[in-house]
Amino acid sequence: MSPTPIIAPSILSADFAALGKACSDTMSQGADWLHIDIMDGHFVPNMTFGAPVVTMIRPHVEKPSSAFGRGTFDCHMMIAEPHRWVKEFKKAGCDLYCFHYEAALQSTAADSPSGQTEEKTSPAKLIRFIHEQGLRAGIAVKPKTPVDVLYPILDSENKEEVPDMVLVMTVEPGFGGQSFMADMMPKVKELREKYPEMNIEVDGGLSKKTIDQAADAGANVIVAGSAVFGAKDPSEVITKLREAVEKRR
Numbered sequence: 001m002s003p004t005p006i007i008a009p010s011i012l013s014a015d016f017a018a019l020g021k022a023c024s025d026t027m028s029q030g031a032d033w034l035h036i037d038i039m040d041g042h043f044v045p046n047m048t049f050g051a052p053v054v055t056m057i058r059p060h061v062e063k064p065s066s067a068f069g070r071g072t073f074d075c076h077m078m079i080a081e082p083h084r085w086v087k088e089f090k091k092a093g094c095d096l097y098c099f100h101y102e103a104a105l106q107s108t109a110a111d112s113p114s115g116q117t118e119e120k121t122s123p124a125k126l127i128r129f130i131h132e133q134g135l136r137a138g139i140a141v142k143p144k145t146p147v148d149v150l151y152p153i154l155d156s157e158n159k160e161e162v163p164d165m166v167l168v169m170t171v172e173p174g175f176g177g178q179s180f181m182a183d184m185m186p187k188v189k190e191l192r193e194k195y196p197e198m199n200i201e202v203d204g205g206l207s208k209k210t211i212d213q214a215a216d217a218g219a220n221v222i223v224a225g226s227a228v229f230g231a232k233d234p235s236e237v238i239t240k241l242r243e244a245v246e247k248r249r
């Protein structure tokens with residue numbers, strides 16, 4: 001049986017002028033996690049916000065009582081140099097630090113904004129570092145990145161260097177409201193066949209219309225921005241997304 005369905009509304013589509021309330025509202029409407037998009041204008045052609053905003057919204061959502069529990073702050077780091085921000089985001093209240101494989105390949109081993117070094121890091125080293133800070137680690141792949149690049153990382157004997165979740169992007173990262181890329185589903189299917197118990201997240205264009213394709217492929221962590229925050233009845237959308245995943249377990 002694949003893991004529990006987890007619905008993670010992406011606050012990129014929330015009302016930024018009343019973000020704290022938007023976060024607590026979506027939780028009371030049935031969300032499991034909050035998906036928090038961090039964009040730096042380098043790794044992606046858009047900017048959002050950084051750790052101070054995460055600190056401000058943390059008190060609006062009860063902290064998870066267990067790993068991957070309700071209230072998990074799922075920080076999707078669409079940033080260059082993901083290694084540099086782990087400690088800051090831990091302090092801000094992040095629970096799951098999900099970085100991009102493509103960014104980690106370019107990253108240096110600095111562990112604070114001021115502590116740059118020239119030493120190259122690697123996705124595996126970064127996962128170890130995230131775990132050492134007491135966070136869960138996620139690794140994300142852009143649409144053009146094949147998932148087999150992740151197999152050496154996922155199959156590592158060294159458990160501290162194995163991520164807790166894989167995020168398969170179903171749009172090019174950077175903006176909400178884009179169309180779901182159904183051609184990403186073979187990647188999800190392949191991952192699910194190989195790793196039946198792993199959390200597999202999909203992000204981009206998920207809605208009542210597209211959820212069946214993602215659920216059929218085996219995704220269990222569903223990110224939805226515009227479909228939830230733009231809905232007349234967000235609870236109904238969250239329920240439908242969850243039911244679609246639950247049906248395939």
Ligand SMILES: O=C(CO)[C@@H](O)[C@H](O)COP(=O)(O)O
Nearest residue numbers: 010173174176177205225226
């Ligand atoms: O990471 C991203 C976009 O880069 C997402 O998390 C979006 O926020 C999803 O928005 P919708 O496609 O669901 O509107």
